[in-house]
Amino acid sequence: YDYMQFYGEASIGTPPQSFRLVFDTGSSVAWIPSKSCTSAGCTKHRRFNHTASSSFHSTPRRRVFEVAYATGRIRGVAVQETLRLNKAHLNRLPIGLVTETNGRAFIDYPFDGILGLSPESPALRRLLASKALPFPVFSLYLGDDHCENHALFGDVDMTHVKEEFKFASLLTETNRWAIALREVSVGGVATKGAEGAIAVVDSGTSYIGAAPSFVEELKEKIALEEDCSNWHTRPRISIVLDGATLELDPADYVLIERGRCLLTLMALPAARSPPLLVLGLAVMRKYHTLFDPSHNRIGFAPSGVGSGVPHPLGSAEDWKLVLGLN
Secondary structure, X not given: OOOOXXXXXXXXXXXXXXXXXXXXXXXXXXXXXXXXXXXXXXXXXXXXXXXXXXXXXXXXXXXXXXXXXXXXXXXXXXXXXEEEEOOEEEEEEEEEEEEEXXXXXXXXXXXXXXXXXXXXXXXXHHHHOOOOOOOOOEEEEOOOOOOOOEEEEOOOXXXXXXXXXXXXXXXXXXXXXXXXXXXXXXXXXXXXXXXXXXXXXXXXXOOEEEOHHHHHHHHXXXXXXXXXXXXXXXXXXXEEEOOXXXXXXXXXXXXXXXXXXXEOEEEOOOOOOOOEEEEOHHHHOOEXXXXXXXXXXXXXXXXXXXXXXXXXXXXXXXXXXXXXXX
């Protein structure tokens, strides 16, 4: 949706009710709108009717949950339900039913809810342990409107990979898909704002997020003219991770909207320790991303027409070749 949100179909309840869910690697929660929600952020979307589901379970004392987003807040109750995602069926999964929204949260978006896929996500942990998956991994291919976008659980589609995966080691002491950040350079010149920061891979964030001072440093070094007169000559951004280097050219980090050129940068709250560099969809559209938690790593490969390795992969040996485990 506008290159900035990517979502897929899943079903919840018995019999199944279909929803469009954002696959969000930056969140651990799953939520959908409840049929009882009359806020504008709910009524424009598919809503879950729990009275029509035989697999619905309420929680003791109807535990309340609340989440704040930049565009507003959502509030609801925590329940347990069955989630169906392709061949995987997860029974009694913790899910939030939204009963109230405020602000403009989600009014104009085409998706209905969110499926959190952070390392702490109950849904992801159970998916990766499911016998329905051939391998305990998942991959995200987030192209543009001219390409097929997909999330694959237990597999990776090598037809969308131009080069081999480069693997970055995960920082295991966090509850995020976090990676040690070695350096960020613009046009070959190292930045100061990256010092002491960690990188976080977050498919629920549209832009590249950083501390306000770092965003200003990047803007100054890139020197993009709003009238788009120089966007194609702007420098390359190199993000050096522990094990992989991600290269972003102007076409990857510049948006053209109504004749104006904008950088896909967003300021995060300054008081974060350690500072974060959030690698959102602006980065993930360029790189096919493979999440491999059992080996504490994430693989990055430039997206594109690849070598044509059959999908799904035919054997464990094929998979070991892709992961470089031989």
